[in-house]
Structure formats: C-alpha cells, structure tokens
Amino acid sequence: MHPDAPAATLLELSGVARHYTTKEGFFARRERVVRAVAGVDLTVAPGETLGLVGESGCGKSTLARMAVGLEPPSQGTVRLDGLDPWAGSPAGRRRLPRLVQMIFQDPYASLNPRLPIGWTVAEGLRAMGEGSARERRARVAELLEQVGLLPEHAKRFPHQFSGGQRQRVAIARALALSPALLVCDEPVSALDVSVQAQVINLLADLKARHGLAYLFISHDLAVVGHLSDRVAVMYLGRVMELAPARALYAGPLHPYTRALLAAVPGLDPGARRRAALPGETPDPAAAPSGCVFHPRCDRAIPACAEAVPLLAEVAPGHFARCGRL
Amino acid sequence: MMLNPARYLRRFLPGGGMLAAGLFIVGSVSVAALLAPFLAPFDPLALDVNAILTPPGSAHLLGTDALGRDVLARLLYGGRVSLWVGFVAVGISVAIGLFLGLCSGYFGGLIDEAIMRGVDVMLCFPSFFLILAVIAFLTPSLTNIMAVIGLTSWMGVARLVRAETLALRSRDFVLAARVSGMGAPGILLYHILPNAAAPVLVSATLGVAGAILTESSLSFLGLGVQPPTPSWGNMLMEGKEVLEVAPWLSIFPGLAILFTVLGYNLIGESLRDILDPRLRQ
Numbered sequence: 331m332h333p334d335a336p337a338a339t340l341l342e343l344s345g346v347a348r349h350y351t352t353k354e355g356f357f358a359r360r361e362r363v364v365r366a367v368a369g370v371d372l373t374v375a376p377g378e379t380l381g382l383v384g385e386s387g388c389g390k391s392t393l394a395r396m397a398v399g400l401e402p403p404s405q406g407t408v409r410l411d412g413l414d415p416w417a418g419s420p421a422g423r424r425r426l427p428r429l430v431q432m433i434f435q436d437p438y439a440s441l442n443p444r445l446p447i448g449w450t451v452a453e454g455l456r457a458m459g460e461g462s463a464r465e466r467r468a469r470v471a472e473l474l475e476q477v478g479l480l481p482e483h484a485k486r487f488p489h490q491f492s493g494g495q496r497q498r499v500a501i502a503r504a505l506a507l508s509p510a511l512l513v514c515d516e517p518v519s520a521l522d523v524s525v526q527a528q529v530i531n532l533l534a535d536l537k538a539r540h541g542l543a544y545l546f547i548s549h550d551l552a553v554v555g556h557l558s559d560r561v562a563v564m565y566l567g568r569v570m571e572l573a574p575a576r577a578l579y580a581g582p583l584h585p586y587t588r589a590l591l592a593a594v595p596g597l598d599p600g601a602r603r604r605a606a607l608p609g610e611t612p613d614p615a616a617a618p619s620g621c622v623f624h625p626r627c628d629r630a631i632p633a634c635a636e637a638v639p640l641l642a643e644v645a646p647g648h649f650a651r652c653g654r655l
Numbered sequence: 656m657m658l659n660p661a662r663y664l665r666r667f668l669p670g671g672g673m674l675a676a677g678l679f680i681v682g683s684v685s686v687a688a689l690l691a692p693f694l695a696p697f698d699p700l701a702l703d704v705n706a707i708l709t710p711p712g713s714a715h716l717l718g719t720d721a722l723g724r725d726v727l728a729r730l731l732y733g734g735r736v737s738l739w740v741g742f743v744a745v746g747i748s749v750a751i752g753l754f755l756g757l758c759s760g761y762f763g764g765l766i767d768e769a770i771m772r773g774v775d776v777m778l779c780f781p782s783f784f785l786i787l788a789v790i791a792f793l794t795p796s797l798t799n800i801m802a803v804i805g806l807t808s809w810m811g812v813a814r815l816v817r818a819e820t821l822a823l824r825s826r827d828f829v830l831a832a833r834v835s836g837m838g839a840p841g842i843l844l845y846h847i848l849p850n851a852a853a854p855v856l857v858s859a860t861l862g863v864a865g866a867i868l869t870e871s872s873l874s875f876l877g878l879g880v881q882p883p884t885p886s887w888g889n890m891l892m893e894g895k896e897v898l899e900v901a902p903w904l905s906i907f908p909g910l911a912i913l914f915t916v917l918g919y920n921l922i923g924e925s926l927r928d929i930l931d932p933r934l935r936q
Contacts (some may be wrong), residue, residue, distance in 0.1 A: 398834050427836035440827035444849040450828075454835035503831065 340511050340543050341374040341397060341430070345406030347567075348392050364615045366392040368567035369406070371641070376510060379537065379544040381558030381575065383551055383590070385611055389567040390547045391435075394515040397545055398432045399423075411510065427454055431504035435516040437496035441488040447499045448474075448484025454507040473502040476539075477532060494525035501532065505540070513545045518553060530556065551594050555579050560647075563587045566614055566622045569641060573648040583650040585627045621653060629654055674929070677921030684915050688734035697725035699732040700883050708901045718903040720893060729885040730907055736886040737867050737915065740801050744866040747805025749859050752812025757843050757851075759813065760820025771817070774810045782807050786869065790878045800879055804866050812858055819851035853930040860923035864916040871912050887912050 348367040354360045367389040374380045384390050395401045396408055399415030407414055410429045413422060431454070434440035441450055451473055452466045461469065471481035477498040488496055497517065504512055514533065518526040534557060536542060548554050554561055554575075561578045563571040563586065571584040582588045589607040609626045612618055618625050624634035631654065639653040687694060696716065703723035711718040717726040759770040786803050793799045823829060824847065832842050867887075873879030874888025882889055887908040894904030 395830075400830055400833060424836065427834065430834075432831065432834045434827045434831065436827060440831050442828040442832075442846050442850070445845065449845075453832060453837060457832075457836040457838070457841060500831070503835070507835070 338376065339373040339409075340376045340378075340411055341372075341545065342409040343370055343372045343393070343397065343406065344409075346370045346393070346396060346403045346408060347405040348389070348396060348401065349404040362615050365567055365617065366614060367396070367403075368617070370564075370567070370569055372562055372569065372572070374511060374543050374545055377537075377541045377543050378560070379546055379558045381554035381561040382545060382547045382564060383549060383554050383561060384564035385549060387611055387614070388564045389614075390549075390564055391515055392567075393564075394432065394513050394545065394547055397513050398430050399426050400432075424458075427458060427509070428507050429509055430511045430513060431507065431509040433497070433500055433504050433512060433514045433517045436520045437493055437500050438488075438520070440500050441496055443488050446485050446487055447491070450488075451484070451499065451502045451506055453503060458507060460507075469506065470502075473505055474499075476505065476536070477502045478528075492525075493521050494529060497521060497525075497529050498532065501529075501536070505536065508540070509542075511543045511545065513547070515547045516549070517546075519548065519550065526553070533557065551579075551590060563590065566612065566617055568622060568651065569649075570623065570652075571648075571650045572641065573645075573650075577645070577648050583644055583648065583655055584652050585629050585654075586623050587650075589626075589628075621651075671925075673921050674925035677918045677923075677925060680914050680918030681922060684734060684911070684918065685738060687731055688738050691728075691731035691735055695725070695728035695731045697728045699724060699728040699885050701725075708897065710901070711903050717907050718901065720890075720901070720904055721897055726890075726903065726907055729890060730887070730911055733885040733887045733890055733908065734911065734915075736797065736880055736884065737870055737888075737912075740797065740804070740870040740880075740886075741863040741867040741919075743801040744804035744808065744870075745859050745862040747802065748809040748862060748866075749812055749855060751806070751809035753816055753848070753855065755809070756813040756816025757820055757847060760817040761824055761839060761843055761847065767817070770813065774813055777807070777810050780807075783869070783872070786873065787876070787878060790873065795873070795878050795881060797880060797884075800870060800873060804869050808862060808865065808869075812855060812862075815854055815858055816851055819854060820847050823847045823850055854927075857923050857927045857930060860919055860926060864919035864923070867912065867919070868916055 346367060347365065347369050350364045350366060352362045352364065354362050370393060372380065382390055382393065392401065396403050399408070399410070402416045408416070410426065413425055413429065415423060415426055441447065448467070448470045451470045455461055455466050455469060460466070467484070470484050474481055474483055479495065479498055479502070488499070491499065517533070518529050521529060530553060533544070537544060544557065546554060546557055558575045561573060561575050562569050563578075563584065565586050571578065571582065571587045578587065579591070582591055593607065607626055612622070612625065618635070620635040620637055621627070621630075621639050624630040627634065634653055637653055639651050641649045641651045642655070644650050644655050701724065703719065706715065706719050706723045708721060709715050709719040715725050715727070717730065719725055720729070755770050759767045785807055789803050790799065793803070829842055829846050832846055870879055870886065871888035871891065874886045875892045877889070877892060879888050880886035882893070890908040891905055894901070894908065898905055
C-alpha cells in the first residue's frame with residue numbers, strides 16, 4: 331500500500347464477478363456463460379492511484395463499469411466510501427456521482443455531438459440540482475481553465491475540437507462534482523502519441539491539486555507505471571499480480587507480468603527481448619482448468635492444470651497468483 | 656403494394672433535385688391552401704344553379720360541380736382540410752410513437768415487452784379496416800378522423816424510435832450522463848431524443864403523405880369529411896357520379912392528391928438519403 335495512504339478505503343471491490351449469459355443454438359438451446367470478471371478483490375485508498383493493466387478482453391472495462399455503478403456485479407460487492415450502489419435507498423445512491431466519476435476511452439463517443447461542451451461539463455451540476463444557471467456557467471468556466479481550455483469554448487460543439495481537447499472536456503465533466511475517485515478507462519489510448527503525454531500530465535496535475543484517487547486502466551504498462559502507486563495485473567477476469575508500482579516493475583513475480591514487461595518495446599531496438607507469450611488469450615467462456623494462465627506459461631508444470639492458485643502475499647504488499655512461487 | 660412514385664422518380668432525379676422538387680410542390684400546395692380565402696375566386700359553398708357542370712373555362716377556371724360550386728375554390732379549401740388532417744394525425748402518431756418507443760428502448764425488460772406486444776397487436780389489424788370500423792361507431796367529424804388516423808399509425812414510429820434508443824443507450828455519452836447522476840427523463844430528453852430525431856423526421860414526412868391518402872379514401876367512402884365541407888376525397892366521391900359528363904370534377908382533386916402525396920414522399924425519400932450515413936460519402 332502507498333506509504334502515505336490513510337487506512338480508510340474509498341473503493342472496495344470484494345469478490346466481484348460479472349457473468350454474461352448468451353443463448354446459443356436454434357433447436358437445442360445452450361447457455362454459454364462468459365465470466366468477464368471472475369472474483370476480484372481490490373481497494374483504492376483516498377488519494378491513491380491504482381493502475382490496472384491487462385490485454386484487451388481481460389475484463390478491465392467491465393470492472394471499471396462496476397466500480398462506477400453502471401453495472402451490477404453478479405457476485406460480490408462494490409463499495410464506494412461504504413456505499414453499495416446496488417443496495418440501500420435511492421437517496422443514498424444520490425451520493426454516488428459525488429464519490430466517483432468516469433473518463434471514457436474514446437472522447438469522440440463520450441461527448442454528445444448535439445450539445446455544446448459547456449452543457450456537457452455542467453451536466454452533473456444540473457443533474458444534482460446544484461447552483462443557479464449563472465453559478466453553473468462560472469463553474470464551467472473555472473473547470474475549462476483547469477483542464478487547459480478557454481471559458482469561451484463552452485459554447486462550441488464537440489466536432490470543433492481535436493481528440494485531445496475533447497478528452498480535456500470529458501475530464502472537466504468528470505471533475506464538475508468534485509468526486510473523490512476518478513475511474514479512467516484507457517483515457518489516452520484513443521489519442522495521438524504526442525497528445526497522450528499532455529493528457530497524462532494533466533491527470534497527474536489534477537491529482538496533485540485535488541488529492542484525487544484514480545483507478546487507472548490501461549493496456550500500456552509504461553503509462554500505468556508513470557502514474558500509479560500500486561499496479562494490478564489482470565488476466566481472464568482475475569488479478570494475477572498486485573504490487574506497489576516500483577516493486578512490480580523492478581521485480582515482477584508472476585510469469586504473465588514478466589511476459590507483459592518483456593513485450594514493452596525499449597528505446598534500443600537491439601536490446602528488445604522476444605515476447606514470451608505464445609498463443610492467444612483463451613475464450614473467457616471456456617477458461618482453462620487450474621491456473622487460467624498455464625497453457626501460455628513458460629514455467630507451467632502439469633500440476634498447474636489442476637490446482638487453482640490463490641492470490642498470495644509473496645513479499646510485503648506484493649501479491650501474486652501463481653502456484654510455483 | 657402501392658407503387659411509390661417518389662421511388663420511381665428517384666432514378667431520374669439527383670438527391671438535391673428530388674428534395675427541391677418535393678419542397679416546391681409541398682410549399683406551393685401549402686401556400687395555396689393557407690391563402691385560400693384570398694386566392695379562391697368564389698365561395699366554395701355558394702351554389703349557382705345557372706352554372707351547373709360548367710366545363711373549365713374563363714368564368715370558372717376549373718369548372719363547376721353538379722350544384723354549380725366553383726371547383727377551384729373547393730379545391731383550395733379542400734386542401735386546407737387535407738393538409739390539416741395530415742399534420743395533426745402525424746403529430747398524434749409521432750407523439751405516441753416517440754413516447755412509447757423511448758420508454759420501450761430505454762427501460763427494456765417488462766415495459767419493452769408490453770409495449771412491443773401492443774405494437775404487434777395493433778399491426779395485426781388491417782389498419783384501413785380498423786379505421787373504418789372505428790369511424791362507423793363514432794360520428795365522422797374532422798376531429799375524430801384525425802384522432803383515429805393518428806391513433807392507428809404510431810406503431811412504425813414506436814419501432815423506429817425503440818431501435819434508435821437501444822443503439823443510443825449504450826453509447827458512452829449516455830453512460831457518462833448516468834455516472835453524472837442524470838435521471839431517465841433527462842437522458843431521454845437531452846441525449847436520446849435529439850440523436851434519434853433524424854429518422855423520425857423522415858418517417859413523419861412520409862406519414863403526412865399516408866395520412867392525406869387515408870383521409871381522402873375515407874372521405875371518398877363517405878366516412879370522412881362530411882359535405883358540404885370540401886375535402887379532396889369527398890370531391891372525388893361527388894365527381895364519380897358524373898364522371899362521363901364532367902371528368903374535371905374527378906381529375907383536379909385526383910391531381911391535387913397525387914402531387915401533394917408525391918411532394919411529401921419526395922421530401923421524405925431524399926431526407927432519408929441525406930440523413931443515412933451509409934449512403935453518404
């Protein structure tokens with residue numbers, strides 16, 4: 331855990347799973363259960379940044395949607411500052427938008443093309459019935475300045491902005507209600523490389539200024555390592571390794587994390603190691619037995635196909651789900 | 656299946672020309688109907704026993720009917736009735752279709768199931784005979800006709816809006832609105848409705864043409880607008896008695912219906928082409 335982090339948790343995922351059932355076959359109806367997230371325990375403390383990495387299809391986005399209360403977990407509970415978005419009174423749930431907001435991957439899809447961006451930024455204020463029209467305008471101007479846009483941009487429409495500017499608008503919208511936690515689902519992967527750094531720096535500045543906590547999701551280990559206090563590595567809906575960022579990058583324990591890190595291209599092309607990940611990500615509807623990673627693992631032994639490993643604390647604060655550690 | 660002249664014309668007119676032609680026809684018919692009191696050379700209800708069944712000529716531009724009433728004047732006033740019925744009936748059907756389609760698509764589950772089965776039931780009836788049956792029970796007044804046409808033609812709009820809503824409700828900007836605490840009414844009003852409006856506009860434009868035709872058919876059968884109030888449909892009905900001696904009584908209202916419906920169909924079809932992103936380059 332981050333050394334300065336207070337003991338209280340802001341986001342607590344305990345045993346969270348999400349199953350999708352699809353029906354197949356015309357005559358013989360078969361049910362196929364896709365376990366997009368298969369039992370995840372994670373916490374985010376106030377002010378902490380938890381990075382979440384994994385290949386596409388590993389359940390990162392589903393986890394993000396459960397963390398902001400967009401989707402109910404099939405099993406387990408999600409708690410935001412003790413509040414379960416799927417239980418309790420509607421009045422209690424009205425606290426949710428002030429606790430957590432989300433930044434989506436594609437800023438071309440996350441802004442309504444038919445509304446001026448000032449409206450979009452003020453959406454949360456309007457939904458919560460906060461302030462008069464004039465107060466909301468002042469707040470929008472302040473938010474736009476915070477994310478590096480101009481107050482007069484409020485009247486423009488999304489198509490008049492570049493991708494990076496649109497993502498700034500989305501960030502301003504997320505900040506409007508001063509939430510304690512921002513869930514960022516691949517916030518820079520749809521942007522040009524030159525713009526990515528600007529947006530990441532903006533997120534880092536905002537964190538420093540407002541003491542925000544982030545659940546930062548990405549498939550890019552370099553981006554996550556730059557921002558995160560702790561990093562969780564996901565594979566097929568499970569957390570395979572969880573450690574403080576520095577420890578994870580300096581000494582990855584799980585074979586999957588090692589393979590991912592080995593695949594990160596370095597600056598020196600001669601020094602690049604071969605990616606050690608043979609094969610494809612298995613179908614989450616037919617997850618391998620035992621350790622789900624064993625068919626692609628370079629250290630797998632026959633026992634790996636049988637025993638399901640637990641997420642065990644291998645070193646202080648450093649957890650890994652591998653039977654061979 | 657009725658031949659759609661607009662579909663046919665599309666082969667020969669480029670998109671812009673189709674829209675312009677449609678707007679021109681609908682525009683001139685609407686202006687003529689609106690300005691009927693100023694344009695009509697005679698009172699549409701005034702009888703003239705000295706000029707019965709006068710052929711088109713200098714005194715009566717489009718001739719007179721069996722009671723000596725001026726056909727041009729009746730055509731202009733009849734246009735007001737036909738267009739008014741078209742607009743109000745479509746207004747009713749779009750309002751119902753939008754509301755049910757939005758609820759069905761956004762809330763899903765049992766609400767969706769109930770509304771969509773209601774649509775299926777309504778579509779089971781041959782709509783024209785349903786309208787005939789209902790009108791037979793009610794008095795055939797203008798208000799009743801508009802209401803009945805509107806209440807029996809909302810199903811297409813409801814299905815269309817439901818499909819659009821289903822596609823829109825999982826878009827990121829709708830999810831973002833939910834995360835911001837926006838409730839269902841706000842999301843439907845600000846995010847879904849404006850983005851679903853384009854296909855509804857197309858369907859409404861084509862719906863006006865359909866409603867005008869339905870009103871004409873009802874009036875032709877004597878179950879629509881009642882004489883002496885002129886409507887294009889009941890003018891046709893009165894004309895059919897004397898078709899052999901006074902064909903102008905049938906030809907002019909028929910042409911008026913043809914061109915008005917054609918105009919709305921041209922606008923609807925070209926709007927569909929313009930708004931359909933798959934057809935756009």
